Amino acid sequence: MDLKVIGLARDLRTSTPVAYAQLPVSDYLEVVGDEFENFSIQRRRENHKAYQRLKLDIKAGALLPSITLAVKPDKVAGITPLFEAAERDEAGLGALANALGVHGNVDILDGLQRTYIMTDLKKEGHGFVPGQKVLVEFWLESDLKKLIYRIIILNAGQKPMSIRHQLELLFMSLKTSVEQSIDGLEIYTERDNTRRRRAKKFPLSAVVSGYQAYITSSAELQKDNVIANQLIENSALDSSEEEISNQFSRFSHYLSQYADLDEQVYRIYRNQAVEDEGAEAEHEGVEKNARVTQVNYASWLASENVIMAFFAAIAQFSSSDAKSHRVDEAISALVTELKSVTDGNDPLGLDVFEQLRAGNNPRRVNVGLATRKLLTNGFKEFFRESGEMPLSECWKLAAE
Known part of the structure; x- marks a missing residue:
């Protein structure tokens, strides 16, 4: 050498x-x-x-x-x-x-x-x-x-690079550190040639999307309106080092809580599956035949749509300090509730959610966009009530 x-x-x-x-x-x-x-x-x-x-x-x-x-x-x-x-x-x-x-x-x-x-x-x-x-x-x-400031801000001034690419660079560099800071967390890439077979295991692309949704306060990462998309990205980048570092610390805090939720959801739903006729599989652990899709709710929280909506909802609802405490109260209450739930129950109201989602006519609406909107608004309703309203009711309110 x-x-x-x-x-x-x-x-x-x-x-x-x-x-x-x-x-x-x-x-x-x-x-x-x-x-x-x-x-x-x-x-x-x-x-x-x-x-x-x-x-x-x-x-x-x-x-x-x-x-x-x-x-x-x-x-x-x-x-x-x-x-x-x-x-x-x-x-x-x-x-x-x-x-x-x-x-x-x-x-x-x-x-x-x-x-x-x-x-x-x-x-x-x-x-x-x-x-x-x-x-x-x-x-x-x-x-x-x-390092976050170095990658996101200084690198942005050297050459045109989308916020998505910058965040991918960021998480590839910080992957090990993030995993070490959250007990049991594993972030894997497509190149790792592995699948999700346990809780607290998330694809890197989904985690990056969650962080991007958090810093842009939006679950719609690919807007058709180019100007609107550029304004969102510029707003996310127009921050000081202290603001960016604090933002990343808050995201890591909520990612840790999200992993705790996933641990309980995986335990409760791992033996449950529903038949979703004609729907497109959005979750890992899916088996298809000619007529139906078997959706395993155990991996629901690992879905990119869910991760984006969850963190976008946090960012939107906790934009003021007066409301941010409700997010922590809601998540804490949900984790506590889930720990007392046995297998075979549906504490997240996912059957209701799937019924509402399936009600969207794919010929009239963009199903992906409608799903993320339903998720985001449902989580915001849950945060607004500090976790005291069942998620099944929150999905219904979000659909109205």
Whole structure:
């Protein structure tokens, strides 16, 4: 590994240590490994003509703009002392370089498409020009608040990137930390080649959608009105570091409570299934035949529609401090109630919910939009009553 640290700095806005390094293309690809593709979840690989030209330039030995890597939060503590030692004495740069060059310690913040192209060339058997190197910034940040600000705000100022893509980057970097902060939580990706077979296990895409719904106060993440969608995204990004960090802390708090709810819901409904004739399966654990769909309510809370609606409802209802306490009271009351419920009951009123949802005529309304609206309004009714009204009644009110 021929990685050379050529400079040290600190971001004066966040006090984040940054190491500037240079290394051969082949060594760079070894550092990021094949795992860098995890960042492409639900994100298209770009195929602009400009990238074809860039590929030819790289083959010819062109020097690329610097790539930004973030040392994974759980690895920062072991590398920071080496950074500080190198700040005091340049003799420590070698040890820092060795630590930064370990495979699997980083995530890509900026440079995904360039890395795709270099990987393609390697797979095609291309021999990179001798002496051709890559400039890299290594960000050493374990404070989630600062890393959130770094990814969402600073990255937004460098190039156009949708809020969805930024949040995917965020959660890929923070996945381990979020899991460790909530007992029993597991966040999995499509690449993990696994399925939900227990409570507190959620797909990453659904968690990202939940967070996006929370910060935009909307369960409609793909609005037909482009201007309205842009205004929502700009509003979500127009926040200070403190506001964003507090927002993420509140989301994590509610995600923990949501996981507790899921644990009880999974226990109560795991042996229950209903026949939903002609409906499209929206839950995992689904078996189909020619006429009916078997919907297993045990995974109801893992549905992306439900997660988005739940967190959008929290954001909408608790927009004022005077109401926010009702959300906590409602969720706490529901968890307590569910713990006393035995198998075979329907404390969430899901039979009523499914009847109301099935009443939408797919020829006249967008069923997905109508479902999310019913869910969001139902949860808001539940929060408004501090959990004292049964959810079965809340669904009915939401449908009126």
